[in-house]
Amino acid sequence: MSKISDRSAALAQIEGLIRDVPDFPKPGIIFKDITPLLGDAKGFALAIDLMAADLGHLKPEYIVGTESRGFIFGAALAYELGAGFIPVRKPGKLPAAVHSCEYDLEYGTDAVEVHRDALQHGARTLIVDDLLATGGTARATGELLRRLGADLLGYAFLIELAFLNGRQQMADAPVQSLIIIE
Ligand SMILES: O=P(O)(O)OC[C@H]1O[C@H](OP(=O)(O)OP(=O)(O)O)[C@H](O)[C@@H]1O
Numbered sequence: 001m002s003k004i005s006d007r008s009a010a011l012a013q014i015e016g017l018i019r020d021v022p023d024f025p026k027p028g029i030i031f032k033d034i035t036p037l038l039g040d041a042k043g044f045a046l047a048i049d050l051m052a053a054d055l056g057h058l059k060p061e062y063i064v065g066t067e068s069r070g071f072i073f074g075a076a077l078a079y080e081l082g083a084g085f086i087p088v089r090k091p092g093k094l095p096a097a098v099h100s101c102e103y104d105l106e107y108g109t110d111a112v113e114v115h116r117d118a119l120q121h122g123a124r125t126l127i128v129d130d131l132l133a134t135g136g137t138a139r140a141t142g143e144l145l146r147r148l149g150a151d152l153l154g155y156a157f158l159i160e161l162a163f164l165n166g167r168q169q170m171a172d173a174p175v176q177s178l179i180i181i182e
């Protein structure tokens, strides 16, 4: 049972703590800055509680969070849902043997890596990030999990920029976002 009594008021409170920063990191990009939300104890807790309430029924054994903002929401959700946390990192950061996958970003290109021994074959696994834009990061993270043989339960985001059609990249599992910006 959710701890939230008024979901729409909670969502409005969370949305009010996400700041638009125009032309960052490149001209034409409206950057969704979550730092005001993270700094607000009640707002941050509300966001985690709502995401946990929406995702708990999936009963994940692992939450996978993508560096770096995915660590913040992924780790909090892993704790809340009683799951392990697996970091997917930018290249060269993980110390043991990795799988690696390149992807395009709204404002550049990058790659993500995961430890080859991060989970057991068939483990129930949920990917979490703060924001879905073009879907490149999430698609690459999903590809890493396929290589690990995970049972991919879905993709969960705090914010989805729906006008970028990122969810079309993830045909392999359901996508769930708390705040959808059309
Ligand atoms: O859907 P996409 O177009 O792939 O974009 C979404 C990704 O972009 C941001 O991360 P970023 O790579 O900026 O790194 P950061 O979390 O370290 O800021 C965000 O946290 C997502 O991971």
Ligand SMILES: Nc1ncnc2[nH]cnc12
Residues within 6 Å of the ligand: 029, 030, 031, 032, 033, 106, 107, 131, 133, 134
């Ligand atoms: N517009 C945006 N705001 C914040 N993070 C992002 N990651 C990719 N696009 C973004």
